[in-house]
Amino acid sequence: MMTAACTRLGIELPIIQAPMGGAVGPALAAAVSNAGGLGTLALWGADIQTLRRQIRETQALTSKPFAVNLNLEFAQEERLDACLQERVPIISFFWREPSALVARAKAGGAVVLHTVGTAEDARRAVECGVDIVVAQGWEAGGHVRGKVATMALVPAVVDAVGRVPVIAAGGIADGRGLAAALALGASGVWIGTRFLASTEVEIHPHYRERIFRATEDDTVYLEELFDIGWPKAPHRVLRNSTVAAWEAAGRPVSGKRPGEGEVVATSKSRGPIVRYRSYTPAADAEGDIDALSLWAGQSVALVHKTQPAAEIVQEIFDEAQAVLGRLATPVKPQ
Ligand SMILES: Cc1cc2nc3c(=O)[nH]c(=O)nc-3n(C[C@H](O)[C@H](O)[C@H](O)COP(=O)(O)O)c2cc1C
Incomplete structure (x- = not known):
């Protein structure tokens, strides 16, 4: 080959x-x-x-x-x-x-x-x-x-x-x-x-667990959501509480989204992680890991x-x- x-x-x-x-x-x-x-x-x-x-x-x-x-x-x-x-x-x-x-x-x-x-x-x-x-x-x-x-x-x-x-x-x-x-x-x-x-x-165990549980239909393509640190860059993540709350609020633009500025987790190496930050949940993070940017592709259904x-x-x-x-x-x- x-x-x-x-x-x-x-x-x-x-x-x-x-x-x-x-x-x-x-x-x-x-x-x-x-x-x-x-x-x-x-x-x-x-x-x-x-x-x-x-x-x-x-x-x-x-x-x-x-x-x-x-x-x-x-x-x-x-x-x-x-x-x-x-x-x-x-x-x-x-x-x-x-x-x-x-x-x-x-x-x-x-x-x-x-x-x-x-x-x-x-x-x-x-x-x-x-x-x-x-x-x-x-x-x-x-x-x-x-x-x-x-x-x-x-x-x-x-x-x-x-x-x-x-x-x-x-x-x-x-x-x-x-x-x-x-x-x-x-x-x-x-x-x-x-x-x-x-x-x-080097990812958080909860993120890994979410990957194992996900189906091919559990990811979402977003033009702009986890954009703090890298704006205007479309991305695909696992659907989570942050995505659901933003959708329920009518998909408001950056600056008007629910929980904007709220610290959802803290990483020993990177400090406080605010909602909507572009951040890969690392093993050293603590807090509401599920609310972070859980990057994953549709192939996630094949990962067990x-x-x-x-x-x-x-x-x-x-x-x-x-x-x-x-x-x-x-x-x-x-
Ligand atoms: C957690 C995660 C982080 C990524 N970070 C980068 C990156 O830093 N640079 C890059 O070129 N692509 C990045 N990508 C995209 C991948 O390089 C690649 O294009 C993608 O994972 C391929 O699709 P798959 O996830 O279905 O295998 C990232 C993807 C994931 C899942």
């Missing part, structure tokens, strides 16, 4: 652990890379000292390639330069058009990925020099770039970018999803929600138990192999 993306990234399996701000640390990224996939740190909000420390910790845990994700909604020049100084081999950009930083990342020796939500954005990313395009469908958990579902987006992006490898993101959590993505022309998969159930992930990340990677790969094998078997006429 070596694909063009595997060759470009220097990995063995076409399975990428998606960056997840506030949830991924060196242990998870390194475990995925050691298992033959690609681990990704999300360090776009970190101070430079923390960024360097997390990169070095990851390097101490794996000799395999891993990536660092930088969100272009915020200034990333300094973080990018630090990543390149630390010899991070792969940089993933998200959100805004990446033209300003792609050349800099490539001049520093990195392979560059960029996440898009439309074929037009994919074309522009390739014109900027991006090596691999991540096509993120609307089903995805966390911040969602576009409004097109993965099934329609991936082949449209594949057709738009020619020989540039495309990675499918959103709604993929098992080997059936990997096989389907490959059938659509993708060169690999980018999986977030499933890895929230890994042993190595905690497993080591390496086991998740292997299980997805084995299942995809079995599915592809079954599909290759000719159907006997009746």
Whole structure:
């Protein structure tokens, strides 16, 4: 199952652990890379000292390639330069058009990925020099770039970018999803929600429990709700008391929402967390965890138990192999 993306990234399996701000640390990224996939740190909000420390910790845990994700909604020049100084081999950009930083990342020796939500954005990313395009469908958990579902987006992006490898993101959590993505022309998969159930992930136990209990119909796409810290950025979360109260109040705009400014939880490392803050519930938070931004994709229905990340990677790969094998078997006429 070596694909063009595997060759470009220097990995063995076409399975990428998606960056997840506030949830991924060196242990998870390194475990995925050691298992033959690609681990990704999300360090776009970190101070430079923390960024360097997390990169070095990851390097101490794996000799395999891993990536660092930088969100272009915020200034990333300094973080990018630090990543390149630390010899991070792969940089993933998200959100805004990446033209300003792609050349800099490539001049520093990195392979560059960029996440898009439309074929037009994919074309522009390739014109900027991006090596691999991540096509993120609307089903995805966390911040969602576009409004097109993965099934329609991936082949449209594949057709738009020619020989540039495309990675499918959103709604993929098992080997059936990997096989389907490959059938659509993708060169690999980018999986977030499933890895929230890994042993190595750093989220609050209540958030994890909610993920295990959720069905595919329990998430909601919001243009703007958990927007403090990152405004005007659509996202997908599990429906919770904050969403329900806002809907019951008639979906008022920011500034007029129920419980605005109220502290709903406190994190030992991050201090008070007010309602509507864009915050991934961490293990060190206390309070009304259920009222926080419980990022999750529609694939949440396929996530049932905690497993080591390496086991998740292997299980997805084995299942995809079995599915592809079954599909290759000719159907006997009746
Ligand atoms: C908890 C969480 C945090 C996320 N944080 C980021 C992030 O920091 N940067 C980013 O590019 N994408 C982020 N995403 C989006 C993922 O990278 C990915 O596109 C998405 O999880 C794929 O869909 P899936 O959840 O169905 O696997 C996040 C997703 C989740 C669930």
